[in-house]
Amino acid sequence: MNIIVCIKQVPDSTRVKVDPKTSTLVRAGVPSILNPYDHFALSQSLKIKAKTGASITVISMGPQQAQSVIRLALGLGADKGILLSDRAFAGSDTWATSYALAAAIKKIENFDLIMCGQMAIDGDTAQTGPGIAFHLGIPQITFCDGADVEDGKVIVKKIIDGGHQIMQADLPALVTMTMPFDYEARYPSFLGAFKAQQKPLEVWTAAHIGADPKKLGLEGSPTRVDRIFPPPARPKGEIFSGNATELADTLIQILKKESVIK
Numbered sequence: 410m411n412i413i414v415c416i417k418q419v420p421d422s423t424r425v426k427v428d429p430k431t432s433t434l435v436r437a438g439v440p441s442i443l444n445p446y447d448h449f450a451l452s453q454s455l456k457i458k459a460k461t462g463a464s465i466t467v468i469s470m471g472p473q474q475a476q477s478v479i480r481l482a483l484g485l486g487a488d489k490g491i492l493l494s495d496r497a498f499a500g501s502d503t504w505a506t507s508y509a510l511a512a513a514i515k516k517i518e519n520f521d522l523i524m525c526g527q528m529a530i531d532g533d534t535a536q537t538g539p540g541i542a543f544h545l546g547i548p549q550i551t552f553c554d555g556a557d558v559e560d561g562k563v564i565v566k567k568i569i570d571g572g573h574q575i576m577q578a579d580l581p582a583l584v585t586m587t588m589p590f591d592y593e594a595r596y597p598s599f600l601g602a603f604k605a606q607q608k609p610l611e612v613w614t615a616a617h618i619g620a621d622p623k624k625l626g627l628e629g630s631p632t633r634v635d636r637i638f639p640p641p642a643r644p645k646g647e648i649f650s651g652n653a654t655e656l657a658d659t660l661i662q663i664l665k666k667e668s669v670i671k
């Protein structure tokens with residue numbers, strides 16, 4: 410059984426700011442990390458590997474630096490890494506990204522289960538996984554916090570309002586993962602990190618995956634970003650002083666003024 414996990418290197422979004430003049434993201438000096446939701450997809454895949462002996466291939470589309478998140482995944486127990494890296498991919502929106510990832514997966518040929526994160530913490534669209542399933546013409550189940558494989562089917566726990574749905578799909582299928590209900594954060598051991606250096610990591614270009622250049626990059630991207638801007642700053646709060654009785658009186662006056670109480 411072959412599992413493919415799609416992983417994305419993202420800027421640590423807690424540290425990214427928007428340049429108010431150019432309305433672009435200021436990434437300089439911001440560390441890059443493995444998208445947390447892709448940690449979840451990988452950790453669930455590693456559980457399936459422990460049970461079934463499956464082989465795990467991780468794929469990432471990005472610049473050469475994205476090799477570091479692939480090595481991290483290899484250190485955690487994935488078997489093989491593929492980086493899609495080519496100037497032709499630059500400027501791709503989610504539609505073109507999912508087309509390229511699907512083309513790479515088709516080239517691998519032998520795949521049973523594709524695992525993605527629910528979303529990337531920089532783009533936040535949650536569109537890439539469904540896009541890959543569309544391009545491959547396979548079933549997809551999104552927003553899962555558990556996944557297992559039995560008798561040629563994937564069985565998942567899908568989060569819905571107020572509970573879970575247990576769903577299954579014939580393989581090959583694509584699942585997008587949020588945090589597994591039994592998630593335990595893992596980091597590569599010293600030995601794991603050492604072994605990761607020996608594991609295969611291939612870099613594929615657009616030509617390798619036989620992708621149509623018109624469907625990649627800006628030309629292949631129907632999305633146009635109009636403007637990026639930070640939310641308006643909240644007005645500063647007011648600080649009152651006094652003893653407990655005075656402060657309670659002040660609070661009551663404010664609540665009355667705002668018609669919260671009579």
Ligand SMILES: Cc1cc2nc3c(=O)[nH]c(=O)nc-3n(C[C@H](O)[C@H](O)[C@H](O)COP(=O)(O)OP(=O)(O)OC[C@H]3O[C@@H](n4cnc5c(N)ncnc54)[C@H](O)[C@@H]3O)c2cc1C
Pocket residue numbers: 415416417444446447450468469470471498499500501502503504506507510524525526527528529530531532533534535536537538630632633634
């Ligand atoms: C017009 C336009 C131009 C853009 N130009 C660029 C650019 O030049 N360079 C750039 O880096 N980004 C660019 N982007 C952003 C890029 O399109 C998205 O980051 C990418 O398509 C993934 O979308 P997302 O971040 O919303 O991921 P989501 O759809 O939220 O991600 C869901 C899951 O899909 C998988 N996934 C997503 N992206 C990748 C990936 N790259 N590799 C492997 N798996 C992945 C992961 O499993 C992830 O958890 C551009 C976006 C637009 C709209």
